[in-house]
Amino acid sequence: MSDIPRITIDQCGSHAGETVEIAGWLYNLRKSGKIIFPLIRDGRGIIQCVGLKNSLPEDLFNALKDLTQESSVIVRGKIRAEQRAPGGYELDLESAEIVQRVPESHPYPITPKDHGIEFLMDHRHLWLRSRRQHAILRVRHEIIKAIRDYFDSNGFTLVDTPIFTPAACEGTTTLFEVNYFDEEKVYLTQSGQLYNEATALAFGKTYCFGPTFRAEKSKTRRHLTEFWMVEPEMAYATLEDVKNVAEGLICFVVQRVLENRKNDLTDLERDTGKLESIKPPFPRISYDQAVEILHRKGSQIEWGGDFGGTDETLLSEEFDRPVMVDRYPSQVKAFYFQPDPDRPEVALGVDVLASEGYGEIVGGGQRIHDLALLEKRLEEHNLPREAFDWYLDLRRFGSVPHAGFGMGVERCVAWLCGIEHIRETIAFPRMLYRTRP
């Protein structure tokens, strides 16, 4: 080991004029006879190095001159501000150590040229090394951290819910079945919400944050079979509370991303002006008003039906920030939604549709707190009562009005990054016809 300090590329600005060591991989190499320009990436950034034939040992110069893409290499040299270099800083090579050389007989498959989506998805484990994927996944990290910070500093306790569950929360058709020691069937969770109601009545305000599984045979840019969802739940709370918390959360997350990940948004060519306008209050409309707007815009939707993807896009086009749509017909909502006391045919539920046509990112509402009504709904939905006995207990012992929602992380990432397809918002996406790598 040398006594030269090792830095990461994002720290170059504060080390100008110093001799440092950077451990990374060869991103690209440009050469011109007696001068070489290796571009090194280290996961934090990319820096151009400069090597001159007459100032480096001959064998090192030759080894670097013929180095292959994505070979791992540790470089040492002096950092210098340089207008001509991409990134603004350059490293004058003094020495280097090649850790592993990618053989030219089997070169790195992802070249700096265009590739098709199938090829890139097959090489997802390597595709993650590209700049665009770095930017997206850093924004994802920021979003997740912001979500946690928001709830942690607003009186919520993180209480995670199980992934193996014995029964469905919503419909049974979208559950992945798991063979549990050959003894019983369990399912991968499609929502932590039923358990959240138990933890909220125990802790007041809780949230769970984890992967969720839906066996929907959906093959669109908005769907994954495994996705991450954060679900807050609050005791002594109503539909209005859900709307306010969802609005506060979304604004907080957007603000954080704008503050801390501006460079990544720039790399992704995101129009940040559209994100700057995401401030409270969000427009709040009823399902009835939404249907009116859709009819005016030519949709064929009939009252009582759920919105399709095109309907959501049409609606979100009307506003410059997310729009909240509440009081959907009870028939399109899950069994546990509290009916509106003034209009029992609609549910006290709300969906938040992201702007720019990114679709539903939040869904939630007020839950039924009355035992008799909940029992009736279970019956109407043909759900096995014994599986929900513990859930009914929550209405027997200190039942209170309570409410919560779920927010899909990947749709948020896609929206804030302004990218077309949700598959790039998670390191290893699971989709209808893709479970590898």
Added chain:
RNA sequence: UCCUCAGUAGCUCAAUGGUAGAGCAUUCGGCUGUUAACCGAAGGGUUGUAGGUUCGAGUCCUACCUGAGGAGCCA
């Protein structure tokens, strides 16, 4: 499950029913400021699979496989 589109070199794509091509990548050579560097040369193919039409099929027809986009459903 349904609808639409696409499979040609390692990658991205061309090729009127008539000799299967280019750029990048790889190899060799050249170049002291390159910016997806550039210049010259070389190697690289059972055109997704199986049938069919035709003197002749990458191209037309049928079936299947694989992938992509969308619908329904959803965050």
